[in-house]
Amino acid sequence: MTTLTVTFTLNGKPVSLRVDPAARLLDTLRYQLALTGTKEGCGEGECGACTVYLDGLPVNSCLIPIYQVRGHRVETIESLDPGALEPFERCGATQCGACTPGVVMTAWWIREHVDLLRTHSIRELMAGNLCRCTGYDGIVESVAEALRESASRKREA
Amino acid sequence: MNVMSPGSVREALDLLASDGAAVPIAGGTDLLVHWPVRVEAHERTYVDLSRLDSLRPLRWTADELLLGGLTTYWDVIRDDRASQEFPLLVDAARQVGAIQIQARGTWAGNIVNASPAADGVPVLMAYDAVVVLESRRGREEVPLDRFYSGYKEMKRRPDQLVVGIRLPRRRYSYQVFEKVGARRAQAIAKVGLAITRSGAGWRVVAASVAPTIRRCPAVERLLETGTPIASPEALRPAIAQDVAPIDDIRSSAQYRTHVMAQVLYHDLGDFWGKRA
Numbered sequence: 001m002t003t004l005t006v007t008f009t010l011n012g013k014p015v016s017l018r019v020d021p022a023a024r025l026l027d028t029l030r031y032q033l034a035l036t037g038t039k040e041g042c043g044e045g046e047c048g049a050c051t052v053y054l055d056g057l058p059v060n061s062c063l064i065p066i067y068q069v070r071g072h073r074v075e076t077i078e079s080l081d082p083g084a085l086e087p088f089e090r091c092g093a094t095q096c097g098a099c100t101p102g103v104v105m106t107a108w109w110i111r112e113h114v115d116l117l118r119t120h121s122i123r124e125l126m127a128g129n130l131c132r133c134t135g136y137d138g139i140v141e142s143v144a145e146a147l148r149e150s151a152s153r154k155r156e157a
Numbered sequence: 158m159n160v161m162s163p164g165s166v167r168e169a170l171d172l173l174a175s176d177g178a179a180v181p182i183a184g185g186t187d188l189l190v191h192w193p194v195r196v197e198a199h200e201r202t203y204v205d206l207s208r209l210d211s212l213r214p215l216r217w218t219a220d221e222l223l224l225g226g227l228t229t230y231w232d233v234i235r236d237d238r239a240s241q242e243f244p245l246l247v248d249a250a251r252q253v254g255a256i257q258i259q260a261r262g263t264w265a266g267n268i269v270n271a272s273p274a275a276d277g278v279p280v281l282m283a284y285d286a287v288v289v290l291e292s293r294r295g296r297e298e299v300p301l302d303r304f305y306s307g308y309k310e311m312k313r314r315p316d317q318l319v320v321g322i323r324l325p326r327r328r329y330s331y332q333v334f335e336k337v338g339a340r341r342a343q344a345i346a347k348v349g350l351a352i353t354r355s356g357a358g359w360r361v362v363a364a365s366v367a368p369t370i371r372r373c374p375a376v377e378r379l380l381e382t383g384t385p386i387a388s389p390e391a392l393r394p395a396i397a398q399d400v401a402p403i404d405d406i407r408s409s410a411q412y413r414t415h416v417m418a419q420v421l422y423h424d425l426g427d428f429w430g431k432r433a
Contacts, residue, residue: 021160022192022199024189024192027193043190043191044190044191045189045190045254045257045258046254046343048255048257051257054260054261057231058256058260059261060186060258060261062189062192063184063185063189063190063192063261064185064261065160065182065185065189065205068185068207070162106256106257109256124251125255125256126255127255127341127342127343128254128256128257128258128342128343129255130343
């Protein structure tokens with residue numbers, strides 16, 4: 001099998017590895033780099049369980065060919081502060097956990113880009129993360145709570 | 158699987174010219190769907206466009222908006238001027254999928270994927286978009302409403318790349334995009350409609366009701382007469398001339414025709430209501 005070398009920045013550190021050119025970013029993360037926090041759900045870009053950041057934007061890693069991340073910046077759920085999960089646990093927005101890493105990734109992105117809420121609702125921004133256990137009100141409330149906490153922490157600082 | 162990663166448009170066009178079966182890939186949001194089980198797709202040669210940065214930005218000139226061959230939905234959503242002058246582009250971009258798709262999916266990719274249920278194509282067509290194709294043999298421009306010739310059939314030759322999409326800047330007295338799906342988010346359209354009215358006349362573009370996205374000339378002619386439509390039923394004869402819906406996994410022909418008439422009637426009611 002021909003392989004190709006990809007070099008990119010993963011969770012702040014440079015990585016360089018030989019990959020199958022047919023691998024998706026998701027496959028490389030999970031099976032080559034053992035970063036199994038990123039989940040595969042639908043495999044067609046609908047459910048958002050495989051959400052990671054590519055150059056700072058949430059993307060479905062099941063739809064990214066590995067050769068397209070060369071020279072780019074990727075962040076996975078493993079890079080986030082574990083505290084990012086707390087509001088979801090408090091609001092009953094977690095159950096089986098399959099969607100949770102993706103949900104938390106999108107939620108954290110919103111928290112880091114609150115200006116988006118001038119034009120978008122939390123619900124619209126979270127629409128790319130499907131959850132079949134808890135329903136969505138808890139998820140939306142968790143994101144709202146995370147935003148309130150982040151704002152009050154900024155005020156105190 | 159063979160991957161070519163050209164560093165310039167010129168190089169990309171050389172690759173497409175030398176291998177007629179090579180597949181250009183931009184955001185991958187269509188080509189990578191169910192990738193692991195689509196083994197036949199792993200046998201192809203891909204021309205990765207992701208390094209062609211010159212195709213990424215959208216540009217405004219005095220009389221045009223020019224989307225690049227790699228301009229994404231998110232690029233348009235984040236452009237303040239686009240929401241003022243081409244609000245339907247932003248409406249469609251916000252419904253094509255959520256941020257994960259908006260960040261990767263490109264307008265040009267939506268055109269060449271040629272889905273009859275596309276969200277980006279109807280609004281581009283309602284704004285009289287022109288597809289700019291480039292190959293080693295030169296540049297060609299095709300109006301989007303003449304780009305498709307049948308289901309997944311289009312005017313792009315294998316050696317041509319969509320390098321841009323031109324949209325004339327006009328004053329619109331009416332514009333609306335409607336998408337009817339199984340739910341509000343993350344759905345594929347059962348019926349889509351993009352309607353505009355400008356000095357150039359009415360444009361009524363329908364999605365998911367024919368083998369291609371298409372304009373509805375009979376409905377447009379009816380609207381040009383200026384006579385208010387009495388009921389959704391009054392639109393049916395024109396709709397029947399313009400579209401050919403089918404029963405499929407997402408909907409039925411009967412439902413699609415019914416919904417198209419209802420939505421069109423209510424939108425036009427809004428238009429005439431506003432003018433009164």
